[in-house]
Amino acid sequence: xxxxxxxxxxxxxxxxxxxxxxxxAVKALTMEVGEVSSVVPDLFKDCFxxxxxxxxxxxxCELDLVVLEAISYCRDCKSNYKTTxxxxxCPHCKSVNTYLITGNEINIHDIKVI
Amino acid sequence: MDKPKIVEIKExxxxxxxxxxxxxxxxxxxxxxxxxxxxxxxxxxxxxxITNLVNRLKNDYKIGVIEADIDSDVDAVKLLSxxxxxxxxxxxxxxxxTCQMSYEALCxxxxxxxxxxxxxxxxxxxxxxxxxxxxxxxxxxxxxxxGDDKPLKYPLMFEVADVVAITKTDVKDIFDFSxxxxxxxxxKRNENAExxxxxxxxxxxxxxxxxxxxxxxxxxxxx
Numbered sequence: 001x002x003x004x005x006x007x008x009x010x011x012x013x014x015x016x017x018x019x020x021x022x023x024x025a026v027k028a029l030t031m032e033v034g035e036v037s038s039v040v041p042d043l044f045k046d047c048f049x050x051x052x053x054x055x056x057x058x059x060x061c062e063l064d065l066v067v068l069e070a071i072s073y074c075r076d077c078k079s080n081y082k083t084t085x086x087x088x089x090c091p092h093c094k095s096v097n098t099y100l101i102t103g104n105e106i107n108i109h110d111i112k113v114i
Numbered sequence: 115m116d117k118p119k120i121v122e123i124k125e126x127x128x129x130x131x132x133x134x135x136x137x138x139x140x141x142x143x144x145x146x147x148x149x150x151x152x153x154x155x156x157x158x159x160x161x162x163x164i165t166n167l168v169n170r171l172k173n174d175y176k177i178g179v180i181e182a183d184i185d186s187d188v189d190a191v192k193l194l195s196x197x198x199x200x201x202x203x204x205x206x207x208x209x210x211x212t213c214q215m216s217y218e219a220l221c222x223x224x225x226x227x228x229x230x231x232x233x234x235x236x237x238x239x240x241x242x243x244x245x246x247x248x249x250x251x252x253x254x255x256x257x258x259x260x261g262d263d264k265p266l267k268y269p270l271m272f273e274v275a276d277v278v279a280i281t282k283t284d285v286k287d288i289f290d291f292s293x294x295x296x297x298x299x300x301x302k303r304n305e306n307a308e309x310x311x312x313x314x315x316x317x318x319x320x321x322x323x324x325x326x327x328x329x330x331x332x333x334x335x336x337x
Contacts, residue, residue: 002209002241006127009127013127014123023119028118038240038241038270087269088269096302106126106127106128107125108123108125108127109122110120110124111121112119112121113118113119113120114117114119
């Protein structure tokens with residue numbers, strides 16, 4: 001349910017960039033969202049469609065959401081594994097001495113402007 | 115019509131929050147204040163435990179409490195009985211506290227003369243864990259009625275915890291709760307968190323957590 005808050009945050013940053021670059025409109029926005037970033041892509045898209053109508057530069061902006069795979073690293077056997085399948089426990093050596101390398105990002109990658 | 119131009123932004127939304135969190139942490143350290151963020155499900159006993167701890171610590175430390183809820187002031191009113199400085203923050207629908215909200219609440223509370231600030235986060239076992247509030251430490255509660263499996267179901271909350279308090283031990287006979295399993299499940303998520311088992315309502319075994327907090331507050335205060 002926090003997707004709307006994140007969308008509002010993204011929009012305010014993009015609008016700021018649009019203002020600074022003196023553009024007429026933002027036509028597209030590319031975002032990278034990690035698999036375990038707690039952002040639900042469909043919910044995020046719905047919130048974005050609702051919120052963009054209330055902006056100055058982004059009313060016709062198309063959202064491209066790229067989902068990044070989540071990968072964890074095991075400190076004990078020094079190998080990587082897929083976080084969404086095995087969570088905290090390393091599938092190779094069963095250790096829980098692991099941490100997430102990638103997958104919790106919420107990145108504004110770029111915007112297409114005219 | 116003009117040809118579209120690409121503007122690269124490459125900014126991580128959460129990194130902005132994390133950066134702000136670092137600033138708050140540094141500022142609190144400079145002011146020698148221990149800032150404790152208390153997180154747990156609704157009804158896990160956060161307010162009861164905070165009230166108990168404040169009453170134990172208030173004679174030795176200057177304390178301020180920030181109550182964060184979507185609505186109402188019931189928690190702040192309960193805390194007022196302790197006599198310490200309390201403010202109620204409304205998140206206007208948000209399910210968690212961001213750094214910006216945390217900072218505004220600290221300003222509204224006024225922290226200059228305080229040794230300890232306790233933030234009671236919104237009751238929620240998911241979202242508050244995602245947003246660093248700039249607190250010195252995170253205290254996460256797991257109450258007996260919730261079940262010993264919660265650290266497995268809500269991993270991030272227990273991963274970000276510095277301290278875990280298993281609460282409501284006074285009702286353990288009614289519920290199917292294994293303290294061994296609960297501790298093992300916390301360990302699966304977090305090897306370093308201190309774990310305390312207590313009943314704040316009956317004031318049983320709260321001493322160990324109180325002593326832990328005294329040590330931590332003193333170490334910041336005398337740094």
